[in-house]
Amino acid sequence: MTFSSLQALREAITSLPLPLSDADAEKAVWARQDSLTKPPRSLGMLEDSVAFLGRWQRKAKPTLERIDILLFAGSHGVTARGVSAFPSSVTGQMVANFEHGGAAINQLAALAGASLSIHSLDIDKPTGDFTEHAALDDDEFLDAVNAGYTAVKDDCDLLVLGEMGIGNTTPAAAICSALFGGAVEDWTGRGTGIDDQGLRRKIETVRAGLTRHLDKISDPLAIAAALGGRELAAILGAALAARHRRVPLLLDGFVVSAAIAPLHVLNPPILDHVLAGHVSAEAGHGRLLEKLNKSPLLSLGMRLGEGSGAATAIMILKAALACFHGMASFAEAGIQDKHDT
Numbered sequence: 001m002t003f004s005s006l007q008a009l010r011e012a013i014t015s016l017p018l019p020l021s022d023a024d025a026e027k028a029v030w031a032r033q034d035s036l037t038k039p040p041r042s043l044g045m046l047e048d049s050v051a052f053l054g055r056w057q058r059k060a061k062p063t064l065e066r067i068d069i070l071l072f073a074g075s076h077g078v079t080a081r082g083v084s085a086f087p088s089s090v091t092g093q094m095v096a097n098f099e100h101g102g103a104a105i106n107q108l109a110a111l112a113g114a115s116l117s118i119h120s121l122d123i124d125k126p127t128g129d130f131t132e133h134a135a136l137d138d139d140e141f142l143d144a145v146n147a148g149y150t151a152v153k154d155d156c157d158l159l160v161l162g163e164m165g166i167g168n169t170t171p172a173a174a175i176c177s178a179l180f181g182g183a184v185e186d187w188t189g190r191g192t193g194i195d196d197q198g199l200r201r202k203i204e205t206v207r208a209g210l211t212r213h214l215d216k217i218s219d220p221l222a223i224a225a226a227l228g229g230r231e232l233a234a235i236l237g238a239a240l241a242a243r244h245r246r247v248p249l250l251l252d253g254f255v256v257s258a259a260i261a262p263l264h265v266l267n268p269p270i271l272d273h274v275l276a277g278h279v280s281a282e283a284g285h286g287r288l289l290e291k292l293n294k295s296p297l298l299s300l301g302m303r304l305g306e307g308s309g310a311a312t313a314i315m316i317l318k319a320a321l322a323c324f325h326g327m328a329s330f331a332e333a334g335i336q337d338k339h340d341t
């Protein structure tokens with residue numbers, strides 16, 4: 001399926017009923033977890049994560065055999081404003097690095113037993129500078145959303161989305177400012193490590209973008225097109241595809257979270273299949289996760305992008321499943337269960 005208009009996309013996001021998760025599978029997961037040799041719920045978020053996987057995989061015994069990491073790359077016209085510590089050319093150079101296996105995400109994906117596919121979205125064609133015009137026109141936005149939507153294969157146990165795009169913490173900050181309001185400074189961080197002067201320029205750039213596109217402020221998809229970028233639009237499309245197919249999705253950092261935020265504003269339950277892998281060190285990510293009602297599995301001070309925080313969190317999900325599948329029950333181990341009071 002692809003979307004031929006913003007209206008068709010909007011309807012796919014807001015139309016109910018959405019396909020449901022399986023409450024019975026989740027109940028079976030909790031019944032098993034409560035029978036295992038530990039005080040009830042003592043594995044905390046590990047147990048919550050197994051229940052989440054059971055609900056969305058619709059399996060009483062969830063698995064992580066097939067994990068797909070999709071990494072989307074795009075280029076940003078707004079980099080001309082001096083908003084990144086690195087030149088725009090690094091985006092294409094890093095795509096080559098991903099393809100040769102030399103990036104952090106390659107190592108983490110291999111360790112996690114996940115497949116990694118790289119999706120370059122017109123990286124030789126930067127988006128428009130959003131302080132002057134829309135980053136993407138409607139057709140360009142829909143093309144990128146459709147590329148993300150069709151990249152999702154429905155037979156994986158878990159989907160992870162990552163991104164690469166020099167400058168893209170600026171559109172991410174602009175989208176958050178437009179959708180959630182508050183001080184622009186609170187959404188705008190140092191990205192790849194910009195200095196104080198650069199940060200001031202970045203804040204001014206976000207402000208100028210908001211002023212330019214004020215007329216679209218009540219339309220989350222128009223905001224995503226005007227202030228976003230191709231990799232962010234593809235992530236929105238992929239997150240929607242995962243929801244329609246009931247595939248659980250693990251979020252990476254600030255940029256990925258900002259990319260899917262328009263879905264939340266349009267229809268909050270549309271992100272019920274989403275788990276936050278980590279909270280990035282990028283200013284604004286913690287606040288954004290609160291807006292999305294997500295608690296991160298990890299907080300490691302990471303701020304790389306590429307899907308690296310989410311890929312690291314896969315190890316936590318695997319730890320959770322190892323306990324779930326491997327532990328003995330009180331009855332099997334001959335251990336006395338909790339007193340009834």
Ligand SMILES: O=C(O)c1ccc[n+]([C@@H]2O[C@H](COP(=O)([O-])O)[C@@H](O)[C@H]2O)c1
Nearest residue numbers: 084165167169191192253254255280305
């Ligand atoms: O997602 C995050 O939390 C995140 C935080 C800081 C930097 N990044 C990555 O760094 C790049 C964007 O940073 P910048 O400074 O160029 O806007 C882009 O390639 C992202 O993958 C990503």
Ligand SMILES: Cc1cc2nc[nH]c2cc1C
Nearest residue numbers: 086090164192304305306
């Ligand atoms: C080297 C480098 C690697 C990255 N990976 C994701 N964003 C990045 C930005 C830079 C600059």
